[in-house]
Structure formats: C-alpha cells, structure tokens
Amino acid sequence: MSGADGCLVMCSSFPCATPENGTRDTSPTIVLDHGDPTMYESYWQKMGNKCNITFNGNDSLSYFANGKSLCWFLESKLEEQIKRLHKIVGNAIVDNNYIVVGTGSSQLVQAALYALSPSDQLEPISVVSASPFYSAYPDMTDFVRSGLHKWAGDANLFEKDGPYIELITSPNNPDGIIREPVVNGEQGKLIYDLAYYWPQYTSITSPANHDVMLFTISKCTGHAGSRIGWALVKDKEVAGKMTKFMEISTIGVSKEAQLRAGKILEVVSDSCLDFTLENFFEYSRSLMTDRWQRLRQVVTDNDIFFIQNYPRQYCLFTKDVCESHPAFAWLICKGGEEEDCEKLLKEHKIQTRSGRRFGTDSRKVRISMLSRDEDFNIFLKRLMTIKGCINKK
Numbered sequence: 422m423s424g425a426d427g428c429l430v431m432c433s434s435f436p437c438a439t440p441e442n443g444t445r446d447t448s449p450t451i452v453l454d455h456g457d458p459t460m461y462e463s464y465w466q467k468m469g470n471k472c473n474i475t476f477n478g479n480d481s482l483s484y485f486a487n488g489k490s491l492c493w494f495l496e497s498k499l500e501e502q503i504k505r506l507h508k509i510v511g512n513a514i515v516d517n518n519y520i521v522v523g524t525g526s527s528q529l530v531q532a533a534l535y536a537l538s539p540s541d542q543l544e545p546i547s548v549v550s551a552s553p554f555y556s557a558y559p560d561m562t563d564f565v566r567s568g569l570h571k572w573a574g575d576a577n578l579f580e581k582d583g584p585y586i587e588l589i590t591s592p593n594n595p596d597g598i599i600r601e602p603v604v605n606g607e608q609g610k611l612i613y614d615l616a617y618y619w620p621q622y623t624s625i626t627s628p629a630n631h632d633v634m635l636f637t638i639s640k641c642t643g644h645a646g647s648r649i650g651w652a653l654v655k656d657k658e659v660a661g662k663m664t665k666f667m668e669i670s671t672i673g674v675s676k677e678a679q680l681r682a683g684k685i686l687e688v689v690s691d692s693c694l695d696f697t698l699e700n701f702f703e704y705s706r707s708l709m710t711d712r713w714q715r716l717r718q719v720v721t722d723n724d725i726f727f728i729q730n731y732p733r734q735y736c737l738f739t740k741d742v743c744e745s746h747p748a749f750a751w752l753i754c755k756g757g758e759e760e761d762c763e764k765l766l767k768e769h770k771i772q773t774r775s776g777r778r779f780g781t782d783s784r785k786v787r788i789s790m791l792s793r794d795e796d797f798n799i800f801l802k803r804l805m806t807i808k809g810c811i812n813k814k
C-alpha cells in the first residue's frame with residue numbers, strides 16, 4: 422500500500438500472513454463481513470434439549486394464528502414471550518404497544534417505511550440515517566423503487582424543511598454508539614432500530630419508549646436463521662399498515678419459526694430468573710467482554726489502528742456499571758485519507774466491510790465480533806501479524 426508523506430506504509434504482501442514456522446499460510450480468508458451471530462452456538466449447545474419443540478403433521482396448517490392480536494398471524498406464544506423478555510430485561514415498554522412480527526427485522530424496516538410514507542404525495546418521502554449508517558438501509562429503501570420513499574443519505578446533511586423518515590439505530594451498527602435523532606425537523610417520522618439494545622452489547626439505561634421500535638431475535642439470542650423480528654408500535658393505524666405489508670408480501674410469518682422463537686425467548690427469560698440455569702446475557706456479555714479486551718490489546722500493540730472507547734454506564738438489568746461491547750468493531754486506520762483498510766485486511770485474509778458502505782470513508786472498516794471462537798482467534802492472530810509489516814516514513 423502506498424503511503425503519502427507522514428502516512429503509514431503497510432506491507433500488503435503475503436509474508437505478512439506467514440505463520441511463525443515460516444510455512445506459507447494457505448488457510449482460507451476469515452469472513453467477518455456479515456454480522457452472523459454464530460458466537461452464541463456455544464451457549465445453546467450447553468442448553469442441550471431445553472429448547473426442543475416438536476410439530477405433529479396436523480399442527481400449524483392454517484394461515485391464521487391462534488391469538489387475538491391486530492397482527493393476525495402473530496402466534497400468542499411468541500407475543501407472550503416477547504412481552505415477558507422485554508419486562509425482565511427492561512429495555513422497552515411493551516404495554517399499550519401493538520406487536521407486529523416479521524421475517525427478520527429486515528422485513529419490518531420495509532414494512533415501517535411503507536406504513537410511515539404518505540400515500541397521497543406526488544414525491545417520495547426522503548429516508549435518512551446519520552452516517553455511519555447500517556449499510557442495508559439504502560437498498561431496503563430503494564430496491565423496489567416503490568415511489569413512496571427514497572433514500573436521501575446522511576441525516577446530518579439533510580435539510581429539515583420537508584417531510585422525512587429518520588432511521589435511528591441505537592446502539593448503532595456499525596460503530597456501537599448510542600444514538601438520538603439528528604434532524605429534529607417538524608415533519609419527521611422516526612423508526613428506532615433497536616436490534617442491539619440488549620445487555621450483552623450495552624448498558625440498559627432506560628426502557629425504550631418510541632412510536633416505532635424494531636427488534637430481532639438474530640442479535641438478541643443469535644438465532645438469525647429463524648428469521649424472526651418484531652416491531653413495537655404505538656399507533657394502531659401504523660401497526661395495521663405494517664401488518665398489511667406483511668400480508669401482501671408473505672401472507673404472514675412462518676408459524677414454525679415463530680413457535681421456535683417463542684421457545685428460545687422463553688428459555689432466555691427463564692435463564693435470567695432461575696439460578697440453576699446459566700444466565701444467557703451474563704454468559705454472552707462475558708464472551709463479548711473477553712473478545713473486546715483481547716482486540717483492544719492487539720490494536721494497542723500494533724499501533725496502526727484505532728478503536729474508540731465507550732462510556733461506562735449503569736445498567737438497570739445487570740445492576741452494575743458496564744462498558745459497551747458492540748457487536749461490531751469499527752476499526753479506523755491511523756494512516757492518511759487514502760488508506761483502504763478493507764483492502765489491507767483482505768490482503769491479510771480478513772474479510773471486513775468498508776466504511777464506504779456505511780456512508781463514510783475507506784479508512785474505516787466494520788468487523789463482526791460475533792463469529793465462532795475459532796475464527797475470532799485466527800482473526801486476532803492475523804491482525805497481530807500486520808504489525809511486522811509497518812514502516813513509518
């Protein structure tokens with residue numbers, strides 16, 4: 422990698438990834454580009470058969486669920502366990518909210534955009550989020566070119582005169598920061614994406630209480646493959662429109678997935694109350710704490726990257742003062758503006774996602790902290806080797 426004056430010059434050649442015994446490292450690239458939450462497998466392995474459920478051939482044939490919810494396909498077991506878990510963790514107000522279930526919170530982002538977009542306007546409503554924003558938002562907004570809404574980029578640069586929808590991700594993906602709305606215009610509608618507002622990532626400082634809040638089992642328990650997310654919505658009309666969106670796109674959400682998710686959430690809640698079970702959040706928080714400490718050590722030692730510190734805050738759930746341990750590390754290359762951190766790490770067989778995808782620059786990358794132990798350990802080893810390749814001009 423070329424370096425301008427005063428920049429770090431980094432060796433991108435293969436020897437950087439050569440193990441100590443001198444043999445060429447032919448092992449595959451470690452993929453830390455996605456937030457695939459396989460880290461949680463170890464907990465669920467320990468839980469053995471506690472989450473098992475069975476389905477008979479005559480179960481779940483109907484499109485309709487057994488509950489009385491406005492969201493007519495929401496299984497009552499899932500609804501009950503969502504409410505129970507939020508009450509135990511204290512991260513969101515659930516009473517007097519409608520619950521809408523979705524195929525992952527990805528589908529709910531789209532449903533919420535549909536529901537909050539005016540249908541009587543000639544122009545699509547602008548959708549914004551403060552940079553660095555979750556890299557999927559631009560596509561979620563524009564992919565089908567609905568004409569109802571259009572991606573308008575960084576909320577910090579948005580002229581607040583007209584109507585708009587702001588997506589607020591808190592803690593934020595990619596950088597783990599706790600966020601508030603930034604536009605604060607009179608005609609704004611807000612969607613709070615709270616995928617990471619769980620105690621293993623951050624302190625629970627108060628129960629969230631917003632008009633539209635999105636959660637997902639993917640980042641809460643690690644069951645991304647079940648594809649279950651839920652929205653807590655105050656306004657009946659908005660919840661009704663979101664339900665309609667789901668009805669038109671998929672005629673509801675898989676009952677098997679909902680019932681499995683209900684069971685998983687039940688076991689998580691039980692683990693918080695029953696001292697004979699290993700508390701899910703304590704277990705995952707200690708894994709995250711350990712990973713973050715080790716990552717920070719490597720970053721300090723090699724001195725070519727920077728990761729920010731997070732404020733320590735009192736957590737109402739754990740009842741102690743904790744630092745955040747975000748699901749992603751937001752790594753910043755200390756070199757000059759032309760540095761391409763994604764490329765550098767790729768040369769060392771670490772696949773990450775460039776800051777450019779999050780509306781910022783290539784000096785930054787997002788790295789998943791949620792991989793299996795084995796991959797995380799290889800990642801740290803490879804990151805350490807970059808140190809030996811640095812020359813300061």
Ligand SMILES: Cc1ncc(COP(=O)(O)O)c(C=O)c1O
Nearest residue numbers: 456525526527594616637639650
């Ligand atoms: C901020 C945020 N919102 C939503 C999602 C979508 O989650 P899922 O569709 O798995 O529920 C993700 C996944 O990475 C995310 O990071």
